[in-house]
Amino acid sequence: MIKKLDESVFDALLEADVEDDAVDMVLAALAGEAALDAVLAGEAAPPRPDAKTARVAPHGAFLSRLTVRGFRGIGRPTVVNLPPGPGLTVIAGRNGSGKSSLSEALECALTGTTNRWDRELGHAEFRTGWRNLHQGDPCEITVTLHHEGEGSATVRVAWPSHALNPKDASRTYQVAGQPREATDLGWTAAVQSFRPMLSYEDLGLLLTAKPSELHDSIARALDLDALTSAVGLLRDRAAPLKLPLKQAGQDRRALRSELADVDDDRARAAQRLLGRASPDLAALEQLATGPTVASGPLQTCQRILAVEIATLETVESVARELDVAREELAGVGEQRSRAAALRDQLLLEAIDYHQAAGDTECPVCGTGSLDGDWRRRTEAALAENDLLLDARGEAERRHRKAAEAVRQLIGAAPTILGQTDVSLSSQHRVIEAWGAWDAMSANSSSDTPAEAQDQILARYQALAEGLAAWQKEAQSLAAALTERWSPYALRIAQLVADFTSALAQNEQAATLDAARVAADEVAQRLRTDRVNPIVDRTKQIWQQLRQESNVRLEEIELTGRGNRRTVDIKAVVDDAAGSSALSVMSQGELNSLALALYLPRATSEDSPFRFLVLDDPVQAMDPTKVDGLAAVLADLAETRQVVVFSHDDRFAQAARRLPSPPTILSVRRGRQSEVIVQAELRPVERHLKDAHAVLQEPNLEETIQRRVIPGILRQAIEAAAWRRYVDERLAAGDRLDDLERAWEDAQRTRARLELLLGPRLDGWLRRDERRPRALVVCNKGTHQPMTGDLGEAYEDAKAVSLALENKHR
Known part of the structure; x- marks a missing residue:
């Protein structure tokens, strides 16, 4: 049975071990533009052919009747009955x-x-x-078909009275027992x-x-038209998918050339990345749109902008605290001398001595006395000295803390102060102001209270103003650098997007190309497989047609593509090979060759x-x-x-x-x-005529007549039965192959009549005594010389044949 084209293609693709994606695209292209576009858009591919599906030959149509009226050379209705x-x-x-x-x-x-x-x-x-x-008028054509799988059907073409164009006809199609439809036959x-x-x-x-x-x-x-179209469709769909990558490559080269004139580390990095035919898109995207790790002038500007100092409010608060600490420290007096400390120690020891010795004269001076009154005065004085000492210590601690806070306000000068990457006019102010601050903070504990707060604020103000000016310059420079880079960053980002899309499309194009190559190879293979039988049959037909011609076909080949498509027909003329058949043939031979080329395709x-x-x-x-x-x-x-x-x-x-x-x-x-x-004579009539001629031949021996006539009569009866059997069953929609097999399997005449009449056969035979007698002649008489009257046998067979031809008998 016949394989459908998609099944043949699918089998060939599997045999060639083609990638699944390419197989899906070939099958989609076979299904048409919409199916292929759906696959390219990411939708599901058409279902693959089921290898287990039964292969069936196409339903065929036979002609039964043609009726024509009012058309060309035919006026009144003309009927042509075709078997x-x-x-x-x-x-x-x-x-x-x-x-x-x-x-x-x-x-x-x-x-x-x-x-x-x-x-x-x-x-x-x-x-x-x-x-x-x-x-x-009326002008109409009616064709009756016996269509396998449908049965008897009628095609009617009619033209309105006013129609001027022969293509303005209406067309209807009607299967027996079904409504008439205005449609074509789908045979275009x-x-x-x-x-x-x-x-x-x-x-x-x-x-x-x-x-x-x-x-x-x-x-x-x-x-193979669908496959040829599929190859073309795959090529057409692949071509535009390749253009974006080509354009992206051109854009890459152009952008790289422009970046050579941009004084920016990012531009130089981008130029390096764009120097590759397949650039690192992730790195380019990070460079264009991600957080930038700057270098060079921009990095220097960013470091300058990152420098921070304390706020004015913080500085004022710390300065006030330092002043308060200094005033408090001044209020508790000068630092005690060492002699005062020794004196206090001596008095403590004297109190211990009085405790041990009691009232006595002073052991140091020898003139005074150490008594209870002395002791009370001395202990009171020592207590007062301790309080003063504690207050002094607390004031010193507060002063030290405040002084440390001053030193921590700003911190050491940052290393960026020594940068030389960019030239900023206010940088020297910051260096001087920071140096002054460092010097002040280092001596903050020794400055006089009256000068502390004013000096701190003044030097902070000088530093803050210098830093602000310096950072403003850096900000302007960074903005200029960024403004100069931004268009290129945007273009790089767009190029990354274009490349990403182009690569995806190019990947689809590669799959389409692989599918096209595979489909083209399958087409060539199928073309060879299918054209060879046509070529062989053409040669056979030419061999029958050429008769006495001295031209023998040697090779017929479909060659070329596109506008160079042709059929190469090689011939051997009088054993001389290499000739072009068309150049050496007469008109009659050319007609015969044309038929030889046409008939294998038409059948x-x-x-x-x-x-x-x-x-x-x-x-x-x-x-x-x-x-x-x-x-x-x-x-x-x-x-x-x-x-x-x-x-x-x-x-x-x-x-x-x-x-x-x-x-x-x-x-x-x-x-x-x-x-x-x-x-003219129908086949049944011809067989009966032949049998009658044998019967009437005076010079033919009777023994020969008795052997020959039964076979001819059987041919007449079976020809009538076959014609009626085929006519009725094809009209019912049966397939010719099935009818032929059934007919061949039924070897005897009776069995073949049963195919036609079924259970009605015995009743049909009993209607006329000639019918059973004719069957006896057909069966026995064809294997051994018949007995009985030959003329009667002829009349019996004639009656049976005519009855079979007439459906109403």
């Missing part, structure tokens, strides 16, 4: 009889147009000449790929058209058409090629319904000589565009 199912039908008639009108009517009904219309619609005479001159693509109808003029155009058109007409039959297993219609294919052919064509079409007719319109009686005569004679319909033209189609 549906495989077989060869020849519709013969002289030029002008109406054959081409019937052929074009069929083409118009099934495709919505005709090749002739598409070529001639611009001619004024054709715009009015498509209606019949005698009876052009199939008609382009397999075109089941071909006129002599179209046949000539096959080889006279542009090389690319012949290439495409063959390529379409390979059912492809992928085609939904189980019929083939040829209009005058034998023009310019010599008699031997006509016989070859008849043999070729007879072979095709074993599996296809083949209909040939011909004004050349040579083809009808050649068809009559075939082992299995065809159905031949004759077309003649009467007055007022009346076209009449009549059937």
